[in-house]
Amino acid sequence: MTTPALEIAGLRKRFGGLPATRNVSLAVMPGERRLIIGPNGAGKTTLFNLVTGDLTPDEGSVKLFGQELLKLPTQRRVHLGLARTYQILTLFPKETLVHNVVLGLLGLDRMRWNPWTTLFGQRHLYDAAREALAAVGLGESAERTVSQTSYGERRRLEMAMALAQKPKVLLLDEPLAGLSQQERSQVRDLLAKVPRDVTIVMIEHDMDSALAFAERITLLHYGEVIVEGTRAEVVADPRTKEVYLGE
Amino acid sequence: MNRILGVIVALAFVAVPLVIRNEFYLNLASQILIYALLAVSLNILLGYGGMVSLGHTAFLGLTSYAATLLVTWGSGQLSAAILAVLFSTACGALFGVLALRATGIGFLMITLALGQIVWGIAYRANTLTNGDNGLRFLARPQPFGFDIASAPNFYWFTLIVFAVALFFIHRLVRSPFGAALQGSRDQPRRMRALGHNVWMIQWLAFVFASFWGSVAGLLYVYYNLFISPHAISLQQSAEVLLMAILGGASSLTGPIVGAVIITIVKNVVSTYVDRWNSLLGAIFVVVIMFMPFGLVPGLRQLWARWSKPKAETKSEGAP
Numbered sequence: 001m002t003t004p005a006l007e008i009a010g011l012r013k014r015f016g017g018l019p020a021t022r023n024v025s026l027a028v029m030p031g032e033r034r035l036i037i038g039p040n041g042a043g044k045t046t047l048f049n050l051v052t053g054d055l056t057p058d059e060g061s062v063k064l065f066g067q068e069l070l071k072l073p074t075q076r077r078v079h080l081g082l083a084r085t086y087q088i089l090t091l092f093p094k095e096t097l098v099h100n101v102v103l104g105l106l107g108l109d110r111m112r113w114n115p116w117t118t119l120f121g122q123r124h125l126y127d128a129a130r131e132a133l134a135a136v137g138l139g140e141s142a143e144r145t146v147s148q149t150s151y152g153e154r155r156r157l158e159m160a161m162a163l164a165q166k167p168k169v170l171l172l173d174e175p176l177a178g179l180s181q182q183e184r185s186q187v188r189d190l191l192a193k194v195p196r197d198v199t200i201v202m203i204e205h206d207m208d209s210a211l212a213f214a215e216r217i218t219l220l221h222y223g224e225v226i227v228e229g230t231r232a233e234v235v236a237d238p239r240t241k242e243v244y245l246g247e
Numbered sequence: 248m249n250r251i252l253g254v255i256v257a258l259a260f261v262a263v264p265l266v267i268r269n270e271f272y273l274n275l276a277s278q279i280l281i282y283a284l285l286a287v288s289l290n291i292l293l294g295y296g297g298m299v300s301l302g303h304t305a306f307l308g309l310t311s312y313a314a315t316l317l318v319t320w321g322s323g324q325l326s327a328a329i330l331a332v333l334f335s336t337a338c339g340a341l342f343g344v345l346a347l348r349a350t351g352i353g354f355l356m357i358t359l360a361l362g363q364i365v366w367g368i369a370y371r372a373n374t375l376t377n378g379d380n381g382l383r384f385l386a387r388p389q390p391f392g393f394d395i396a397s398a399p400n401f402y403w404f405t406l407i408v409f410a411v412a413l414f415f416i417h418r419l420v421r422s423p424f425g426a427a428l429q430g431s432r433d434q435p436r437r438m439r440a441l442g443h444n445v446w447m448i449q450w451l452a453f454v455f456a457s458f459w460g461s462v463a464g465l466l467y468v469y470y471n472l473f474i475s476p477h478a479i480s481l482q483q484s485a486e487v488l489l490m491a492i493l494g495g496a497s498s499l500t501g502p503i504v505g506a507v508i509i510t511i512v513k514n515v516v517s518t519y520v521d522r523w524n525s526l527l528g529a530i531f532v533v534v535i536m537f538m539p540f541g542l543v544p545g546l547r548q549l550w551a552r553w554s555k556p557k558a559e560t561k562s563e564g565a566p
Contacts, residue, residue: 053439075444075445078439086437103443104442111423114423115418119422165441
């Protein structure tokens with residue numbers, strides 16, 4: 001049996017008296033496209049924050065290709081091949097798009113400790129960054145500052161920053177939220193083009209817009225895994241209907 | 248345009264001793280350079296790292312006391328200078344570990360406390376530091392046989408050290424490390440998620456800042472030939488912080504402009520105006536009201552606004 005790309009076991013997190021994640025276990029196989037759905041407050045983003053290290057869980061384990069992550073600081077996890085996008089945009093608003101991507105590439109480059117050479121001289125970083133921007137259709141906008149771009153463009157910049165790092169496991173937190181129909185289809189095309197050596201886990205609040213993407217779906221509700229299975233299984237499951245329609 | 252302006256300013260700095268013959272004003276120029284270096288080094292933390300430190304003169308004090316004591320105990324000038332800067336930078340490395348336990352106001356309070364501890368030791372450890380009376384530094388050294396006892400020579404020596412420091416800090420700000428430091432200031436959480444070790448970046452910035460602050464301390468004790476707790480009081484640390492903010496912490500040259508203004512008001516205007524402290528306060532309030540990011544970025548903005556509409560009307564006027 002192959003090692004899962006991402007394996008979460010018995011994960012628990014409480015905020016005071018409020019359990020945000022209760023005993024979540026799931027395994028995502030290499031190359032898989034996994035969709036995590038659930039209503040507001042189901043603990044989807046909390047789960048991502050636990051995986052990346054933004055939050056520390058009370059119990060459980062998170063393994064990336066068999067390696068335990070929980071003892072490692074966030075940046076070490078990133079160096080092992082984990083990348084994420086944020087639901088709430090956290091970009092560098094006064095910088096150009098290309099600089100945003102370069103900062104991402106720099107995070108995995110030894111060059112980042114160099115206090116002597118000029119950053120502008122690092123052609124390999126800028127070339128790779130422009131390439132990543134072109135791949136998400138922002139090639140023309142590379143020199144604009146983030147504050148001059150639209151919301152949809154920023155979402156795509158988020159994707160470019162994550163993809164430029166060539167991660168093994170990519171966590172996407174609601175990449176379609178707030179986008180127009182046209183922008184949604186652009187992002188979906190973009191995701192379809194991501195090579196299969198990248199495992200993708202995607203959170204989406206709106207089930208319809210993300211269904212086509214998913215091979216397996218995990219439904220979270222009140223911090224628990226309610227249903228997990230193939231697309232057809234999860235859609236057909238009465239508990240899914242209950243969670244989404246029963247309220 | 249910027250480059251030409253830079254060359255003119257640099258030439259003006261070199262020519263100062265040729266133009267200013269009055270020893271008082273020439274010494275004032277040396278003092279300005281020393282404080283400018285201290286403010287620029289603090290600005291690595293303040294402007295580029297987003298970390299407000301109220302204990303930066305601690306490094307001036309640590310170097311000055313260490314160099315003075317070493318020379319008094321019979322060490323050579325060169326080894327005393329190197330050891331003093333190393334000692335002070337090592338203290339900076341330790342202070343950085345302590346201060347970076349916190350961010351924002353917490354960071355400020357810890358640096359304030361550390362600065363006060365250094366001041367307290369200087370003030371109370373009579374047998375070592377001679378307390379309030381301070382210590383005399385025997386004589387200025389002669390680096391590579393160059394005599395820096397006279398006012399013009401000391402000015403040039405200070406200018407060379409200042410220029411070297413400014414060059415290194417200029418490179419640092421534009422380097423990949425500088426970009427990572429500025430990124431950590433704006434979005435620390437995102438930087439971590441991109442694989443950056445934010446703590447290490449900020450700690451290294453703290454060490455760089457304390458190193459150049461220590462170099463300023465060495466110049467300080469060479470200039471004054473004396474060090475006492477007054478040089479490292481809280482007021483002094485606050486003044487250096489004001490220099491950077493007044494001139495503009497988001498620019499490399501801002502703290503230099505701030506150092507020029509504050510040092511002149513303190514030393515020259517104070518002979519004519521009794522309430523020079525109030526004057527300094529008034530200048531500060533006016534600048535921050537009209538140029539919230541400080542003088543240099545503010546003037547740059549004005550210049551851009553002033554030169555831009557002209558260019559536009561020109562192009563419109565010639566269809």
